[in-house]
Amino acid sequence: MKQVLKMSNSEPKLITAPHVVKEELMAAGTWVKLEKTTYVDPAGNTRTWETVKRTTRQTTTEVDGVGIIALLKRTLHKDCVVMVKQFRPPLGCYTLEFPAGLIDEGETAEAAALRELKEETGYKGEIAGVTPVTCLDPGLSNCTTQIVLININGDEVENIHPTQQLGEGEFVEVVLLPLDEFQMKVDDLLKKEKILVDAKVYIFAMGMVQAFFKPRELPVLKQ
Amino acid sequence: MKQVLKMSNSEPKLITAPHVVKEELMAAGTWVKLEKTTYVDPAGNTRTWETVKRTTRQTTTEVDGVGIIALLKRTLHKDCVVMVKQFRPPLGCYTLEFPAGLIDEGETAEAAALRELKEETGYKGEIAGVTPVTCLDPGLSNCTTQIVLININGDEVENIHPTQQLGEGEFVEVVLLPLDEFQMKVDDLLKKEKILVDAKVYIFAMGMVQAFFKPRELPVLKQ
Numbered sequence: 001m002k003q004v005l006k007m008s009n010s011e012p013k014l015i016t017a018p019h020v021v022k023e024e025l026m027a028a029g030t031w032v033k034l035e036k037t038t039y040v041d042p043a044g045n046t047r048t049w050e051t052v053k054r055t056t057r058q059t060t061t062e063v064d065g066v067g068i069i070a071l072l073k074r075t076l077h078k079d080c081v082v083m084v085k086q087f088r089p090p091l092g093c094y095t096l097e098f099p100a101g102l103i104d105e106g107e108t109a110e111a112a113a114l115r116e117l118k119e120e121t122g123y124k125g126e127i128a129g130v131t132p133v134t135c136l137d138p139g140l141s142n143c144t145t146q147i148v149l150i151n152i153n154g155d156e157v158e159n160i161h162p163t164q165q166l167g168e169g170e171f172v173e174v175v176l177l178p179l180d181e182f183q184m185k186v187d188d189l190l191k192k193e194k195i196l197v198d199a200k201v202y203i204f205a206m207g208m209v210q211a212f213f214k215p216r217e218l219p220v221l222k223q
Numbered sequence: 224m225k226q227v228l229k230m231s232n233s234e235p236k237l238i239t240a241p242h243v244v245k246e247e248l249m250a251a252g253t254w255v256k257l258e259k260t261t262y263v264d265p266a267g268n269t270r271t272w273e274t275v276k277r278t279t280r281q282t283t284t285e286v287d288g289v290g291i292i293a294l295l296k297r298t299l300h301k302d303c304v305v306m307v308k309q310f311r312p313p314l315g316c317y318t319l320e321f322p323a324g325l326i327d328e329g330e331t332a333e334a335a336a337l338r339e340l341k342e343e344t345g346y347k348g349e350i351a352g353v354t355p356v357t358c359l360d361p362g363l364s365n366c367t368t369q370i371v372l373i374n375i376n377g378d379e380v381e382n383i384h385p386t387q388q389l390g391e392g393e394f395v396e397v398v399l400l401p402l403d404e405f406q407m408k409v410d411d412l413l414k415k416e417k418i419l420v421d422a423k424v425y426i427f428a429m430g431m432v433q434a435f436f437k438p439r440e441l442p443v444l445k446q
Binding site: 018019020026027029030031032034036037039041042043045047049050051052053054067069087088089090091092095097100131132133134135136137138139140141142143144145147149169171179187190196197198199200201202203204205206207208209210211212 | 264
């Protein structure tokens with residue numbers, strides 16, 4: 001099923017670089033707005049799309065927020081991925097996600113990630129890497145995120161008993177999952193309780209499993 | 224920055240299971256609607272949230288669509304991930320994504336994935352696995368997807384010269400990226416052209432890299 005409303009019924013014209021012609025507000029909330037996007041498709045036809053945008057993106061950036069893959073490293077412990085569990089009103093249930101948050105005015109992705117990690121989990125980390133800007137649901141919204149990789153030295157005093165700095169109305173439970181059995185532990189959690197996992201979390205797990213997949217374990221291809 | 228509008232100023236009550244109280248329509252397009260969600264938070268306070276939903280979800284399912292990790296296996300070729308490149312009106316630019324699409328009435332995730340893969344890329348695949356229902360942007364929308372793993376026998380006649388079955392107004396370019404250098408090839412593409420990569424794609428790449436990461440290559444943790 002495709003979101004395509006064709007406006008002009010003319011035959012395809014010369015191939016053109018597709019582009020947005022105009023964006024009209026359909027509805028605006030405090031945090032989210034809905035726009036009608038008029039664009040020219042690669043065949044030269046003018047069409048419309050319904051686009052969701054956050055109202056909170058800073059003017060200085062193309063990215064709404066950050067997701068944080070934080071690895072907690074402690075002496076005599078397995079390396080763990082620091083996850084958060086919280087009630088999400090849009091889904092009406094608890095979710096299992098990487099820590100994440102929106103970028104504040106003038107903030108870099110790295111600074112936002114260190115701040116959000118500290119607020120949501122109490123851990124103080126060190127930046128290990130940051131991805132390019134990535135999109136989250138490109139058929140629906142213009143929402144973008146940068147994934148920030150953070151290492152946490154769990155032997156440091158402030159990381160031994162980390163203290164969350166949650167805002168009013170925020171409730172976040174920290175969940176540590178061992179890196180070397182990540183997918184299995186996610187699956188275990190899903191079996192135990194009604195919780196929805198974020199696609200990014202599950203796909204990170206699948207990437208790790210894929211890397212260790214032995215081609216010879218594949219079912220023989222049918223001819 | 225957090226989307227929290229507190230409605231009741233009473234002191235926190237007994238801990239309660241958070242839940243949605245009501246969902247009110249703020250605005251509806253043909254494909255997307257905006258709702259005001261009233262919910263009770265874990266402290267017992269009544270709050271509101273702004274939630275985006277697709278209007279297209281089938282009544283028989285909790286999932287909007289599928290994402291497809293399709294591995295193309297051919298004699299004397301490297302295994303490749305089948306990717307799609309297309310102009311996305313919400314972002315106003317081209318994106319690099321896994322093939323994906325919405326689930327039609329009465330369709331299973333597996334059937335939707337095989338159909339969408341055939342339509343968008345021309346390849347006929349075989350189901351290798353499917354994830355639980357996952358959420359895409361849980362602070363913004365109720366949108367969900369299941370990731371379907373598909374193997375493609377590239378030696379089969381119909382997969383040697385695959386033919387796309389695109390709908391009116393659809394323009395999709397197929398991009399094959401070798402599995403064993405996936406992140407590097409994604410990065411190369413991003414350097415060459417103005418293209419936005421989907422977070423799921425980049426995180427799948429990161430998962431594979433993480434799996435091969437040697438702990439001894441880590442910078443020594445500071446004390």
